[in-house]
Amino acid sequence: MATVDLNDVRKVYAGGFEAVKGVSIAIPDKALCVLVGPSGCGKSTLLRMIAGLETISSGTISIDGKVVNNIGPTDRDIAMVFQNYALYPHMSVYDNMAYGLRNRGTPKPEIDSRVRATAKTLELDQLLDRKPRQLSGGQRQRVAMGRAIVRNPKVFLFDEPLSNLDAKLRGQMRVEIKNLQRNLGVTSVYVTHDQLEAMTLADMLVVMNAGVIEQIGAPMDVYEKPASTFVAAFIGAPPMNLMALTHGADGTATVAGGAKIAGHVPEQAAILGLRPEDAIVPAPDATQKGALSLPVAVEAVEPVGMESFLHCAIAGERIVVRVPGRSMVQPGDRLEIAAGLDRLHFFDKDGRRV
């Protein structure tokens, strides 16, 4: 129903602190754009600027092709789901959902039918007379969603809406949000610090760090081809292993105190990245070895259930390796781990992908 375009948006606070340093994003119609990054990276500020709750220091934000810089939150035709839900505590669920419609002068019968229809979709129809304090966390979350949906706005904004829920509920709500957003086809901006949420929800993933965009792309593209060591370390759990890489005089590249990399290594490469799941522990008698082979000492084993993480060390570098199922490996064991050339990521000394 609407596109959202950010053009070189900046936010400078009164004290001179620059929270958002020139961000440009073009969010297509009906897309779910996830802004992800560590706390303090400016993602929430950016969302609040789209909502109109923060002023824009420079640059423009347009919704549906119209610049909204000087339009207040009341007139932007957006709906926002807050982290703490921000339900009106003195109003019933029904009134919470009807409030926005009443303020816009929607006729009473229409309000009623829309609230009831939305409540039904969100399975809130039994709770319409309750006050927010009589609801569980998950139910409050649904009411907050309902309040946004019922208005049928141009854009949905989500500010870490799941962070107050327990892990199980979070997984459930994540799927629900995704389905709802897809069914309603409303352009959405979703802020989170949880990379798992970001990966599973996003049509368009925006990784932010210290007020700038590190990478924009489809979630799997970002995962497969992280644009920087920051993205590599932020997306994926456990994060990508990063090791210093040195080029020898004879043109060979080595890591971790002497392990050679067989194959072409870009000249500018200074850092080697390897995802835990891309490191394999080959059978002892295997003749086919990867481009990289590292003899490591196992320091700790973390069995998660369906997989185990081996925390290994080699020449001062630490490497996490994922192995499927239960592992027979014990701390103190010595292992040989290997990886194919196509699984290796190279970054230059500034952390940019090469």
Next chain:
Amino acid sequence: MTPRVVFPNRILPYLLLAPQLAITLVFFYLPAVQALYQSMLREDPFGLRSRFVWFANFRKVLADPAYLNALHVTVVFSVATAVVAMGVALLLAVMADKVVRSRGLYRTLLIWPYAVAPAIAGMLFLFMFNPSIGTLAVLLRKAGIAWDPLLNSTDAMVLVVTAAAWKQISYNFLFFVAGLQAIPKSLIEAAAIDGAREVKRFWTIVFPLLAPTTFFLLVINTTYAFFDTFGIIHAVTGGGPGKATETLVYKVYNDGFVNLILGESAAQSVILMIIVIALTAIQFRYVERKVHYG
């Protein structure tokens, strides 16, 4: 659960409580009981003999048109004072909440009047509104208002209400500021996104959420207007003109200590005591059941 700390000494706790209990007994309960006893006595004009008359004093007081007038005056005075004091304080608090720079200074300055003694506050207003020398009285007359609190009972009432409310505004302001700060900012933001403009936001979100504070202040202000405004009334109007500003407390003083009708005055203070107890009970019930939002 943490186990309760138990001290083996049986006498020490009582010994430590004794000073407080002694003060309470001597200065609070003893006079209260004496007032109760005295309210059933009638003394001769010279104070030489007194007679036990059971509830005759109460019957006389409650049938006295002057007493009923005082009751009426008290209600008008209290309601007006509470409404003015709270209304102005709320307005100031909402304004002060918007101030970004040096809000601490604004708040400090707005809280100051609370430190002024009631009688002095009364004198201030007496001078400012004095029909012959008062600065504000001159302005009022220039504006075409025939201002004369010495003869006009409405003017006198306006004057004492103003003085009494002025003193209480600071106190209310403090609580309203705290109450406003306790309202999560995200609620206001959510309401703004929901299409409510400032005035609408205030009446549909802020004001209902301030209800616990408002109710608490209503009780406090009513109690204040009932009992703590003697000094102001004494300094400003002395209950006059006629008995236009004679509240219940003022009448207790007048009948007891000026006219020396001790029995009836005691009966009046017992009635006042019952009103205080009732008001306090309401307040305690309220505090006990304090509404928790969230």
